[in-house]
Amino acid sequence: MQETSEVIRKCHEKARSMAADGLDLYPNDFKVEHTVSDIWRSLEENKEIEEGSPIFILAGRVISMRRFGKAAFFHILDRTGKIQAYIQQNEVGKESYAIFKKIDRGDYVGLKGTVFQTKTGEWSLLVHEFFLVAKAIRPLPEKFHGLKDPEKRYRQRYLDLIMNQNVREIFLKRSLIVQAFRNFLVDRDFCEVETPMMQPIPGGAEAKPFKTYHNALGMELFLRIAPELYLKRLVIGGVERVFEINRNFRNEGISTQHNPEFTMLEFYQAYATYEDLIKLTEEMFVFVAKEVLGDTTIVYQDNEINLNPPWQRMTLYDALTTLGGMPPEILDDKEKMIAFATEHTIPLQKSHRRGKILAKLFDVLVEPKLIQPTFITGYPTDISPLSRKNSSDPSLTDRFELFIAGREIANGFSELNDPVDQKERFLQQVADRDAGDEEAHYMDAEYIQALEYGMPPAAGEGVGIDRVVMLLTNALSIREVIFFPHLKNK
RNA sequence: GGGCCGUUAACUCAGUCGGUAGAGUAUCUGCCUUUUAAGCAGAGAGUCGCGCGUUCGAGCCGCGCACGGCCCA
Known part of the structure; x- marks a missing residue:
C-alpha cells in the first residue's frame, strides 16, 4: 500500500532520522518481567505501597501522551490492561529523555520503575529507566473517538483491538x-x-x-x-x-x-x-x-x-x-400449506416436500x-x-x-x-x-x-x-x- | 438479487442556494516537571471513493460502477 500523505511521510522521516542517529528502532533484548495486572495485584495485596514500591519491569504500547516540557504522563497498554506512567528528565537522564521526546502514540516502550500515586490519586508508574522497544511509523486513530468506521474495523482488526x-x-x-x-x-x-x-x-x-x-x-x-x-x-x-x-x-x-x-x-x-x-x-x-x-x-x-x-x-x-398461527387441519394437506405460506409471503417451490415446507414456515412464523x-x-x-x-x-x-x-x-x-x-x-x-x-x-x-x-x-x-x-x-x-x-x- | 443509508485530511466529523475545502484530534515549531480529551502561541497537511454527464463553474445535481452498513428475499 503506497501512501503519499504528509502525516505518514513525516512519520517515516522521523524514524529514519532516529535510526541515522544510531538508535535501534527494533531491538529485541528488552526482557519483560511484569504485566500491568501484576501491578494492580501487588497494590491490592499490599493495600498501599507506602514504604517504597518494588521495581516493575514491563512493556506495552503507548496509547496516550501528555507532555510538559521536561516531564510527561502517558498510558501504556499490554495484554492485561493499561496503566499511566510518569517520566521526568531529571529521573531518567537527559540522554534518555531526548529519545523519549521522539516517542509517539503507537510506539512500544519498555519501562522500569516504581509505583506511586499522583495528585489526583491515580496509581501510576514512576519511570526510572526508559527504552524504545518498537517504533510505529503510522499514527494510531484519534484518541477520543477511536476507530469507528466498520469497514476499517474489520479490515484492520488490529487497530480495532488496540x-x-x-x-x-x-x-x-x-x-x-x-x-x-x-x-x-x-x-x-x-x-x-x-x-x-x-x-x-x-x-x-x-x-x-x-x-x-x-x-x-x-x-x-x-x-x-x-x-x-x-x-x-x-x-x-x-x-x-x-x-x-x-x-x-x-x-x-x-x-x-x-x-x-x-x-x-x-x-x-x-x-x-x-x-x-x-x-x-x-x-x-x-x-x-x-x-x-x-x-x-x-x-x-x-x-x-x-x-x-x-x-x-x-x-x-x-x-x-x-x-x-397455522390451522392444525392443514398439516396434512400440502396444497393448503402452500396457500397458507403464500398468504404470509413465504416463497416455496412446488418441488419442496412436506417437511421442507414445514421447516420454511417454522423459520418465518x-x-x-x-x-x-x-x-x-x-x-x-x-x-x-x-x-x-x-x-x-x-x-x-x-x-x-x-x-x-x-x-x-x-x-x-x-x-x-x-x-x-x-x-x-x-x-x-x-x-x-x-x-x-x-x-x-x-x-x-x-x-x-x-x-x-x-x-x-x-x-x-x-x-x-x-x-x-x-x-x-x-x-x-x-x-x-x-x-x-x-x-x-x- | 432488491430497498434505504454512507464514502470529504492519518482518525472523528461539518460543509448552507452549485461559486477556488472546514473544525477537533494527530503531526511539525516554540513555551511548559502532577496531567488525564492537559494548556498557550504559530505552521503545514486534501485525487471530496471511481468514471461519465449537466453547467461558465460540481464535494453538492443526474447516470453508472466499487466498497461498506442496516433491512428484505
Missing part, C-alpha cells in the same frame, strides 16, 4: 467460551479430535459447498460443510465419546448471521439418546454461562434470557399451530418468537436424513433443535445406525438433488459401508459457537465475534 477495549473483551470472552465447552466435554470423558476439512463428498448438512482441487491426487475436493460423517466413523471405530470444535464452510450468503466459514462444536456419545443430549445441553450451557458470565441470566438486546433448566420443549407441529431457550422436537423424517426414526411414528425422527433469542443455536438427534435405512434416506436425497434441490445430501457409499460394520446406538449434536458467542457478548452481528469476517476485496 483502540476499542470492548472489542478486546468480546474476543477474550470468545476464547473463554470455547475453553468452557472443551472443559465440559473433556470432564465427561469426550475425546477431542480433528477430521478432514477437505472432503471428497461433502456431507452431514444441507448446504452448498466450496470446491477445491488437489493437484497431486488429481481430484476435486470440497471444503467441509460439517464433520458429522467422519465423527460417526470414529464412533464406529470405538471412539465412543468424541467431539470436534472447528470450522465449517458454506458457500452461501453473507449477513449479520452468516459468515462463509464459521465455528461448530459437534459431539457424539454412544449409548445416549437425543433425550440424554437435551439434558446434557442444558447442563453444558449453564456451565459455560457460569464460567464466562458467572451467571445463568443473559441480557441479550432487549431480552433477559434465563438459562436455568429445565428449558421449554415443544414439538414442531405444536409450535407451528400455537405460536405460528415461529423461530423469531423463541426467545427463552426452547427445544423443538418431532422433526419430519424427510428433512432429517441422518436421524433415527421415532419408534412409534416413523414419519418423525428423534431429533431436536435448540432456539435461543430467536435463533437456532444447536441441532441434535439420536443417530441413524441402520445402514439399510441410511442408504434409503441417501437415495431419497439423491432424488431430491436430481429434482433440483442443490442443498440435498450426496450419497456417501463409504459411510454406508462403515455403518455396515456396526455402529453403537448414539446421539450427536452440533452447536453454533459463533452464535453462542453473540449471545453471551450481546453482539448483533456475527462480524463482531469473528476476528476477520469475510469482505470483498477493495
